[in-house]
Amino acid sequence: MTAALLAANAALVLALLVVLWLVSVRKRDASIVDPWWSMLFLLITANTITQTGFTPGKTLLLVLVAAWALRLWLHLLVRARGQAEDPRYAAFRERFGPERYWWFSFFQVFLLQGCLALFVSAPLQLAGAAPWPDGLTLLDGVGALIFGLGFGFEVVADRQLDAFRRDPSRRGQVLDTGLWRFSRHPNYFGEALLWWGFGLCALDQPLGWVALAGPLLMTFLLVRVSGVSLLDAHLRSTRPGYADYIERTPGFVPWRPRR
Numbered sequence: 001m002t003a004a005l006l007a008a009n010a011a012l013v014l015a016l017l018v019v020l021w022l023v024s025v026r027k028r029d030a031s032i033v034d035p036w037w038s039m040l041f042l043l044i045t046a047n048t049i050t051q052t053g054f055t056p057g058k059t060l061l062l063v064l065v066a067a068w069a070l071r072l073w074l075h076l077l078v079r080a081r082g083q084a085e086d087p088r089y090a091a092f093r094e095r096f097g098p099e100r101y102w103w104f105s106f107f108q109v110f111l112l113q114g115c116l117a118l119f120v121s122a123p124l125q126l127a128g129a130a131p132w133p134d135g136l137t138l139l140d141g142v143g144a145l146i147f148g149l150g151f152g153f154e155v156v157a158d159r160q161l162d163a164f165r166r167d168p169s170r171r172g173q174v175l176d177t178g179l180w181r182f183s184r185h186p187n188y189f190g191e192a193l194l195w196w197g198f199g200l201c202a203l204d205q206p207l208g209w210v211a212l213a214g215p216l217l218m219t220f221l222l223v224r225v226s227g228v229s230l231l232d233a234h235l236r237s238t239r240p241g242y243a244d245y246i247e248r249t250p251g252f253v254p255w256r257p258r259r
Contacts, residue, residue, distance in 0.1 A: 001129040005051055009044045009125065010118055016043065017110040030093070030105045031086035033113060035076035040117040041124060042069035048128035055134035061127050061201055064147050068194060071151075075158055088230075120195075120218050123202035123211035130205055143200030150193030153179065157187035174235075174245045182254040184245065188227045189252055192219040228252055 016036070024030045045065045049058045080086075085093070092108065093101045160178040164170055179186035195215035202211035222228065228251055235242045248258045 001048075001126055005048060005129060006118075006125070008051065009047055009121075010114075012043055012047055013040055013114045013117060014111075016040065017114045021106050021110045024105065024110075025102045028093075028098075028102075029085040030089040030101075030109050031080065033109055034086065035073050035080060037113060037117070038069040038072040038076075040114070041121050042066055044117065044121045045124045045128050048125050052129045053132060055130065055132055056136050057130060057134040057140055057201070058128055060136060060140060060144060061124065061198075064144060064198070064201075065124060068147075068151055071155065079162075087234075116217070116221070120214045122214035123195075123199045123208075124214075126205050126208060126211045127198075127202040137204050139200050139204045143197045143203075145197070146200060147194045147197030150190045150195070150197060153190030153193060154187050155190075157190060161187065172239065174239060174241045176245055176249065179254065180249075181257060182250065184232065184249050184251050185222075185228050186254060188222045189254060192222050192252075195219070223252055 016039075017033070020033050020036055024032050042065055045062055049062055052058075084090070089105075089109065092105070096104050157179045160180060161175060164175040183189055192215070195218045199212045199215040202208045205211070232242075232246060232251070236246065250257075
């Protein structure tokens, strides 16, 4: 992994985010960035591998990243279609003032997400720059297996949530069936798990342990920043019965309900 390749990945990420930011300014909707989060990682991985050459290990990595990124991208695009700006961004717009949020959002939302993506993608960049011959290893196999478990968890949880939201008879209720009976955020758990799979794919590279900082940060963000903590606080104050759901259901790692 060279400084020039890191700079090229950063330039590509910045270019995409600038375009998205300009669109968001026109639409007055900063939340359009959310579906494109996963595509930043596909862009980084594809460029890294294209610049350094394909190998069996890197081909497997690209397939895994593409499967996750494209699925999540399409899922979030469909879910956001016809919706107003996400309440989180709308609250920021109101807090900082609409007259200046158009430029402030570039730094607070778009540039911040780009910096996070470059850091979190450490295992993808390190494994994607592996030298020839980079054949398939046991770590690649275990990493792919963990990725598959996490990916499956995320897909099933998202489908159960979509079905719940489409059911008018459950409007205003709390989803506590399926995977959601064993975790309040099984989709976030699946997301974190698949990133640890990516991390394992990079462990056979020199200084590969450094790449574990990526999944570690992703897990922290999902649990403490933009995921579990934020959503729990919002739903507890807006949805009857959610406080009880918190009391009886594990927050992140799926486990037996407490009652």
